[in-house]
Amino acid sequence: MRLAVPTSRPLSRLTETRLLFWVAAITVTGFFTVALALGQGLDGNAFIVPTAFLVIAFVVHAALAMRGLRGDQIMLPVSLGLTGIGLIVIYRVTAGTDAASLLTLQLAWFVVAMAAFLLPLFVPRDLSLLSRYKYTWMTFGLLLLVATVVRGEEINGARIWFRLGPLSFTPWELVKIVLVVFLAAYLDEYREVIASRRGIWRVLPPPPYLVPIVAMAFAAMFILAFEKDIGATLVFFGIFLAMLYLGTGRATYVVAGVAILIPAAYVVYRLYAHVQLRVEMWQNPWQDALGSGYQILHGLFSLGNGGLLGAGLGAGDPQSIPVVWSDFVFAAFAEETGFIGALALLAMYLVLLYRGFSIAIAAPTTFLQLLAAGLTFVIGMQTLVIVAGNAKLIPLTGITLPFVAYGGSSLVTNFLSIGLLLRISAESRT
């Protein structure tokens, strides 16, 4: 039987092995330092979590090598490095508090995430499976969103949580990937018609080809408006515009999209009190410094306390920020490692983005190019939105910092993206 993934001789992923040893060193040193600084023992979580994390990481790496998988060897170690840093930060801010169980939960999610990562690499079916059943995937995505509206739970003003037994997850995370797949497949099929100016007023493409995209965009926006999650809506809109631009090369779409976004944003702002609150807290967090402005102010204190070199791992005060592990991991890491550490963290995202776009450029078909570029864009956009939110550059939203922040569904879908990107890069080498 012919395997869809090109293979080379086994055990040839030495770059990945080498980079993984750096990841191991970072994780072990980080946990050790935090445990010493906090006066926690080296038994318990400080020992078990990094060990389990690294064992799983190396097992996954060995599985790739035994599979004889070619292609990218940088994305996995860099994303694992970010995950390791995330575990260190979560350990740092939850150790000794009643949120300490989050660390083991995140580790459990990491196991699921690794399974999601391996899925596209070990399923022998061709990736055109994704483009052929694009309407099925999209229906599935919309159903997920509808299910959240009907059965979801509201936390912090946003109805995005879905509870299954003890685990709660945000279906929205998965819908992002589904959306990228759908748009890549649709634009691959109709990009020339959509890029043409032969339809309405000789400016827009013929309506029949625009209807599916516009309808789908509005359906998803409408549902997201019900879920009251502005961050997710923003990322969704960004994906939509970026994919249209990548597929057609027409900046008109981006300009028109932003022109629609501004009045839409104003309407949402008028309609929802919690959106107004977010914007007010962004403009002036001091007006309610002990109430709704508390979180953002303490995030800013943390960033300021970090300074150039940082307060030192375990020596800062990041746990004063409410829900620091999901919304403010960037601020927490920046406080304890300073500008220098924050710079390194952002540079690691830059490596991921650079690599993702190179994979897109080298991909063998238009669909795979659009898919790789879209998946990379999602990671970049989320990083931008949440880091800017932490720094009070834009209003804070509930987007998670990819790989680092606490959050199971986010970790799983981000590693699924990395798995897909690796698969695309394995198919693109001639």
Add this chain to the structure above:
Amino acid sequence: MPEVTFAVALWALRLLFLALVYGLLLQSIGSLQRALGRAPAVAERGLAYLVVAQAPPDAHRRGERFPLRAVNAIGRDPGNDVVLRDDFSSARHAVVSQDAEGWWVEDIGSTNGTFLNGDRVIHRTVLHFGDEIEAGRVRLRFEHA
């Protein structure tokens, strides 16, 4: 005294942690840079290739690969698909093209002529993989994709 040693050790560990983060970063950027040299960009993939077999040392590196499309103009002018950096070749020197019957080479009025495996190309001539085309002082080998 032990407290001081502990504090110093802790700070050493913190600095080590930062150094390791930068280590991973620099190592991955290094690997990125090396991978870039190996990976063929999409623009470089062609239906077939012309590979430089021999050239003046300052003009072309031996082994330089030109990806071919269905029709390829060869010559010194930068508007050509295959740009030769050699004064002995003409601005518009030759054309290599593909049709239903296969690949062809044609001289388009060059001053010093086009040679296929040593013989001067007068009419449009069929090309086989492994053939060598000479234009000016540059010799190009026609290779399978």
